[in-house]
Amino acid sequence: MNKLYENDSYMKECNTVINGADFTENGAYIYIRDSIFFPEEGGQYADTGCIILNAYELDVLDGQVTDGGIRYRVDYSDSCKKSFGELPALSDILVINSEIHCVLDYDKRYDRMQNHTGEHILTGTVHNDYGYNNVGFHLSDDGLVTLDLDGPLTYGQIIKEEARANAVIYANLPVRASYPSKDELKDIAYRSKIDIEGQVRLITIGDDKTTVDICACCAPHVAHTGEVGIIKVISIVNWKGGVRIGILCGRRALEYINHRQNIIMGLTDLMTTNEDNLIERVRGQMDEIKDLKAKLSGALEGDIVSRIEKGDPDIDRTHLVFVDPDFPAGPMKNIYNVLKNKYSGYVGIFAGDDTSGYRYLAGGRNIDSTTLIPILNKIGAKGGGNSDMIQGRVQSTRLSIESVITEISLL
Numbered sequence: 001m002n003k004l005y006e007n008d009s010y011m012k013e014c015n016t017v018i019n020g021a022d023f024t025e026n027g028a029y030i031y032i033r034d035s036i037f038f039p040e041e042g043g044q045y046a047d048t049g050c051i052i053l054n055a056y057e058l059d060v061l062d063g064q065v066t067d068g069g070i071r072y073r074v075d076y077s078d079s080c081k082k083s084f085g086e087l088p089a090l091s092d093i094l095v096i097n098s099e100i101h102c103v104l105d106y107d108k109r110y111d112r113m114q115n116h117t118g119e120h121i122l123t124g125t126v127h128n129d130y131g132y133n134n135v136g137f138h139l140s141d142d143g144l145v146t147l148d149l150d151g152p153l154t155y156g157q158i159i160k161e162e163a164r165a166n167a168v169i170y171a172n173l174p175v176r177a178s179y180p181s182k183d184e185l186k187d188i189a190y191r192s193k194i195d196i197e198g199q200v201r202l203i204t205i206g207d208d209k210t211t212v213d214i215c216a217c218c219a220p221h222v223a224h225t226g227e228v229g230i231i232k233v234i235s236i237v238n239w240k241g242g243v244r245i246g247i248l249c250g251r252r253a254l255e256y257i258n259h260r261q262n263i264i265m266g267l268t269d270l271m272t273t274n275e276d277n278l279i280e281r282v283r284g285q286m287d288e289i290k291d292l293k294a295k296l297s298g299a300l301e302g303d304i305v306s307r308i309e310k311g312d313p314d315i316d317r318t319h320l321v322f323v324d325p326d327f328p329a330g331p332m333k334n335i336y337n338v339l340k341n342k343y344s345g346y347v348g349i350f351a352g353d354d355t356s357g358y359r360y361l362a363g364g365r366n367i368d369s370t371t372l373i374p375i376l377n378k379i380g381a382k383g384g385g386n387s388d389m390i391q392g393r394v395q396s397t398r399l400s401i402e403s404v405i406t407e408i409s410l411l
């Protein structure tokens with residue numbers, strides 16, 4: 001097959017013929033004489049697009065390198081299915097020597113070319129500065145482009161490399177493909193992930209004065225580094241003694257920046273401030289919430305203490321206090337002490353509800369509080385403590401808690 005995408009990565013359409021076809025339960029596959037569709041290879045997904053055959057439009061859904069050559073999966077497009085009431089079997093139209101017109105999904109391809117070339121540039125600058133290699137590359141369509149470097153780098157070092165890589169973009173250097181002979185290759189220092197059998201295709205970034213990178217690669221790239229637009233490092237994780245860097249280039253980086261900008265604009269609106277003051281404003285609000293929580297705790301505690309002191313009949317009957325699930329821990333301790341001083345026998349405070357269970361502090365004055373542990377364990381409580389107080393969680397209902405404790409207290 002004539003790989004048109006290798007010599008001209010900007011070719012969007014071509015005419016060619018079908019060289020062969022396979023029909024399996026997974027779909028129809030064709031082999032073609034000339035192709036603008038790069039197959040899945042070297043960490044990059046296959047190009048998509050469509051072919052026009054007679055009056056029919058077929059989607060090109062996938063392309064895989066097989067022993068028999070590059071095989072493309074095709075199927076009638078949705079619009080074709082809608083336009084024609086009944087369509088011939090694919091095996092009747094995908095016949096050898098049929099003439100077809102191919103159209104590449106060029107927007108998707110160009111996005112990949114920007115991101116793929118950006119990966120070469122950043123890996124190249126890191127390789128030049130640290131001698132590291134990119135030992136794993138993945139160009140997904142909807143997430144980050146990741147590159148796995150086989151040596152450690154700090155955040156500061158990576159940000160410096162990001163700046164160097166972007167300087168290569170500003171210099172708008174040529175990106176060229178070449179096919180050196182075995183002899184010529186011996187004198188060229190190039191990066192390669194694998195030992196390549198047969199003809200090596202080298203991608204050189206640079207001009208006569210400056211060579212940024214030389215790498216063996218089969219994929220389509222942009223012709224000048226300026227087309228990459230921007231290389232932005234988005235994520236850094238330590239990976240097998242080296243580092244996995246997630247980047248975005250070109251239009252994909254712009255979309256990412258727009259997304260982040262929308263988030264920041266939403267926050268500045270909510271906080272009624274500008275973005276430079278945003279962090280300070282959020283910090284101020286957090287402090288305010290902390291103060292309010294402390295005031296609320298005091299008020300809640302005061303209210304319950306006054307109910308205990310006035311002899312609230314509910315508390316008088318059970319010597320137990322039930323409060324909301326998010327009741328703060330500090331006031332719980334104070335209320336427990338007030339209960340203990342007021343009543344003999346077991347007392348306790350329970351924060352929660354019947355569905356999600358209760359946190360508790362319990363025990364008693366002149367009693368070993370730990371004697372309450374086996375009693376509460378009967379209704380599934382977990383926890384521990386000492387003779388002054390026990391604490392923990394119980395997944396039970398208010399009624400069960402009241403009855404198990406008050407029954408014992410009455411004995």
Ligand SMILES: [Zn+2]
Pocket residue numbers: 116117120203217218219221
């Ligand atoms: Zn490449």
